[in-house]
Amino acid sequence: MKPLILALALVLAVPVSPASAHPGPGHHPRPAKDLRQLAQQLHIKIGSAVDIASLRDEPMYRTTLNREFNHVTAENAMKWESVEPERGVYTWDDADALVENARRNHQQIRGHTLLWHNQLPAWLTSGVEDGSIDATELREILRDHITTQVRRYKGKIRAWDVVNEVVEEDGSMRQSIWLTHLGPGYIADAFRWAHKADPHAKLFINDYNLEWNAPKIETTLNIVKDLKAKRVPIHGIGFQGHLGIQYDYPGDWANVMQRFADLGLEVAVTELDVRMVLPVTPEKLATQADYYRRALTDCLSVRACRELTVWGFTDLHSWVPGWFDGEGAATLLDENYAPKPAYGALLSVKGRK
Numbered sequence: 641m642k643p644l645i646l647a648l649a650l651v652l653a654v655p656v657s658p659a660s661a662h663p664g665p666g667h668h669p670r671p672a673k674d675l676r677q678l679a680q681q682l683h684i685k686i687g688s689a690v691d692i693a694s695l696r697d698e699p700m701y702r703t704t705l706n707r708e709f710n711h712v713t714a715e716n717a718m719k720w721e722s723v724e725p726e727r728g729v730y731t732w733d734d735a736d737a738l739v740e741n742a743r744r745n746h747q748q749i750r751g752h753t754l755l756w757h758n759q760l761p762a763w764l765t766s767g768v769e770d771g772s773i774d775a776t777e778l779r780e781i782l783r784d785h786i787t788t789q790v791r792r793y794k795g796k797i798r799a800w801d802v803v804n805e806v807v808e809e810d811g812s813m814r815q816s817i818w819l820t821h822l823g824p825g826y827i828a829d830a831f832r833w834a835h836k837a838d839p840h841a842k843l844f845i846n847d848y849n850l851e852w853n854a855p856k857i858e859t860t861l862n863i864v865k866d867l868k869a870k871r872v873p874i875h876g877i878g879f880q881g882h883l884g885i886q887y888d889y890p891g892d893w894a895n896v897m898q899r900f901a902d903l904g905l906e907v908a909v910t911e912l913d914v915r916m917v918l919p920v921t922p923e924k925l926a927t928q929a930d931y932y933r934r935a936l937t938d939c940l941s942v943r944a945c946r947e948l949t950v951w952g953f954t955d956l957h958s959w960v961p962g963w964f965d966g967e968g969a970a971t972l973l974d975e976n977y978a979p980k981p982a983y984g985a986l987l988s989v990k991g992r993k
């Protein structure tokens with residue numbers, strides 16, 4: 641037989657199974673061609689952090705973002721120092737650009753973040769430090785900030801990271817200006833103010849190392865229980881998911897997610913990346929692929945997990961080399977936007993069990 645005829649004969653010999661002729665829920669005979677299609681098949685949101693300068697200036701960045709993701713988070717553009725660099729002077733251009741790009745490309749948005757101890761404007765930190773801003777005024781400033789920002793994007797932001805990183809590694813409350821000047825009640829206040837400004841937005845508490853750090857997990861669970869008991873509007877838990885292959889994969893993560901889900905919270909992976917000690921090797925890329933695949937699989941194993949967002953999608957623009965000495969290559973695509981094994985590993989993930 642000629643090769644072509646042989647191939648045809650083989651194709652015709654394969655019976656068409658009823659399952660592939662009539663795919664029911666959970667059956668996806670055709671592998672997804674990109675992350676957006678995967679998100680659709682899995683019924684979750686797959687997002688990325690967005691660098692606004694790259695979005696504006698680099699067609700390749702823009703095209704890839706809009707092709708691959710149905711959810712976006714501003715990497716920096718919605719942080720306090722970005723939106724109010726001078727007291728009372730708001731600069732919304734970058735944040736607006738993200739929101740407008742998302743609207744045009746049918747992407748939902750995670751607002752990041754209303755209250756944090758980092759990337760605060762200098763006028764605020766120095767005012768608190770030199771005593772020119774007292775506790776009463778600080779509370780008003782925080783209320784105004786949250787109200788102004790949430791109102792501006794009312795109806796446009798699916799979920800807000802209301803408070804970010806409020807627990808220390810040892811499980812104590814973080815010694816930020818918020819805790820030391822306003823007392824622990826600032827967390828409930830922040831959620832109440834955000835809810836008032838946009839009653840439909842889902843309000844999250846977000847943190848790192850929450851995938852595995854027991855003291856942090858217990859304290860955060862207690863914060864949520866306490867807020868719920870006080871009927872404070874809190875709707876979700878964000879696991880940042882900044883992982884590194886030089887550490888074991890957090891094998892208990894799905895259980896931790898479930899414990900928060902059991903309190904009635906939506907679960908999201910909000911900043912996933914998987915860094916490695918450079919140089920890159922094929923073995924390290926294979927391990928990285930496995931970590932990405934497991935993170936998505938863990939999310940899918942918990943019904944309440946509805947969003948997986950990566951903290952950047954190309955090694956060309958990633959915070960990792962600038963923040964972790966000698967480490968990098970943490971994202972799904974390399975510096976030339978070529979897919980790494982991790983990208984294929986995500987595409988291969990099948991639906992919820």
Ligand code: XIL
Binds near residue numbers: 715911959
């Ligand atoms: C990082 C950004 O990626 C960097 O560009 C910036 O210089 C510092 O912040 N946890 C968070 C994110 O919640 O906001 C941080 O983003 C990464 C760690």
